[in-house]
Amino acid sequence: GEQVEQRPPHLSVREGDSAVIICTYTDPNSYYFFWYKQEPGAGLQLLMKVFSSTEINEGQGFTVLLNKKDKQLSLNLTAAHPGDSAVYFCAVSTSGGNYKPTFGKGTSLVVHP
Amino acid sequence: EAAVTQSPRNKVAVTGGKVTLSCNQTNNHNNMYWYRQDTGHGLRLIHYSYGAGSTEKGDIPDGYKASRPSQENFSLILELATPSQTSVYFCASGDAGGMAETLYFGSGTRLTVL
Numbered sequence: 399g400e401q402v403e404q405r406p407p408h409l410s411v412r413e414g415d416s417a418v419i420i421c422t423y424t425d426p427n428s429y430y431f432f433w434y435k436q437e438p439g440a441g442l443q444l445l446m447k448v449f450s451s452t453e454i455n456e457g458q459g460f461t462v463l464l465n466k467k468d469k470q471l472s473l474n475l476t477a478a479h480p481g482d483s484a485v486y487f488c489a490v491s492t493s494g495g496n497y498k499p500t501f502g503k504g505t506s507l508v509v510h511p
Numbered sequence: 512e513a514a515v516t517q518s519p520r521n522k523v524a525v526t527g528g529k530v531t532l533s534c535n536q537t538n539n540h541n542n543m544y545w546y547r548q549d550t551g552h553g554l555r556l557i558h559y560s561y562g563a564g565s566t567e568k569g570d571i572p573d574g575y576k577a578s579r580p581s582q583e584n585f586s587l588i589l590e591l592a593t594p595s596q597t598s599v600y601f602c603a604s605g606d607a608g609g610m611a612e613t614l615y616f617g618s619g620t621r622l623t624v625l
Contacts, residue, residue, distance in 0.1 A: 404553075430610045441515070441601055441616030442554075449611075487553065491610035498544075498569070499614075503553035 400425040400492050404502030412510050417475040419505045421488035424469065431464055431471045432489040432499060442487060445473070478509040514538045517602050517617035524624050530589040532620050534602030542605035543585040544614065545569070545577060547598040554601070560585055592624045 401424045411417045430449055434442040446462050448471075459482075461474040471488055485506050489499035515536045524530045536543065545557045556569030558577035566577040574596060576588040589596055599621050603614040 432613070434614075439618065441603070441618050442614070443616070444613050447611070447613060491612070493610065497610045497612070498556060498559065499612075501554040503551065 400428065400490060400500040402488060402490050402500050402502045404488055404505060406505060407503065408506050408508075410508045410510065411478050413479050414477050415509075417478050417482075417507060417509075419473045419486055419488070419507070421471045421490070421502050422469055423471070423490045423500075425490070425492045426469070427493040428469070428490045429493055430491040430499075431462075432491075433462060433471075433473050434487045434489065436485040436487065436504075438484070445486075475507075478507075480509045480511055483507060483509045515602060515604055515615050515617040517600075517620050519620060520618065521621045522623070524589075524592045524622065526593060526624060528592050530592050530596075530622065530624075532587040532589075532600055532602075532622070534585045534587075534617060535583050536585075536602075536604040536615070537583065538604045538606070538615060539582065540604035540606055540615070541582070542612065543579065544603040544605065545575075545585070545587045546601045546603065547571070548601060548619070549598050557587065557600075592622075594624045596622065597624045598622060 404421045433445040435445050436442045463472045485504045487504045488502040491499045518533045541562045544559045546554045560579040578586045599619045602617045605612040
């Protein structure tokens with residue numbers, strides 16, 4: 399079945415720095431890709447869902463890149479601020495099986511003022 | 512207002528005891544899910560449901576049962592709790608089904624089994 403590797407597990411940056419989280423997946427029949435954000439003490443909330451192309455969400459200050467050739471998905475925060483501190487999860491859905499997403503293990507991001 | 516509500520927020524149970532975790536959603540979604548979250552494992556799917564009366568096994572169903580008596584409610588039941596079931600449990604509802612489905616999560620239940 400699908401395997402999703404997410405790195406790094408922990409990331410610490412200064413306010414204004416960029417931050418990059420990368421997920422690699424194995425199943426070539428993967429079609430939908432998700433980034434979720436989990437703030438302390440809360441459940442996961444969808445950041446973005448992508449299907450086939452680079453998506454840019456400028457309002458929230460991040461970019462999601464999808465490289466199907468290399469089976470890689472990345473979340474790029476261009477200028478991190480303390481409010482971005484959270485745990486981030488990628489998730490991948492495939493066309494096989496029951497379509498349920500496979501989650502990465504998460505990245506704990508801390509943005510220092 | 513929270514659309515997926517879990518109760519209790521925290522629970523301490525004894526080994527061998529019965530534990531019921533409850534979830535209520537006001538999204539009117541057909542699909543609902545139970546996950547557990549552990550350090551080093553991320554989120555793992557325990558049970559899910561396609562609608563009232565249906566329950567399906569996820570990736571790690573052993574030691575857990577699920578019940579979906581209505582569209583809004585989905586429970587996770589530990590008949591004989593063990594310390595290995597100490598974890599944070601999340602309920603979610605799904606908006607569309609299929610590969611494009613977005614999940615809406617509750618705030619979690621922290622379960623400690625002594």
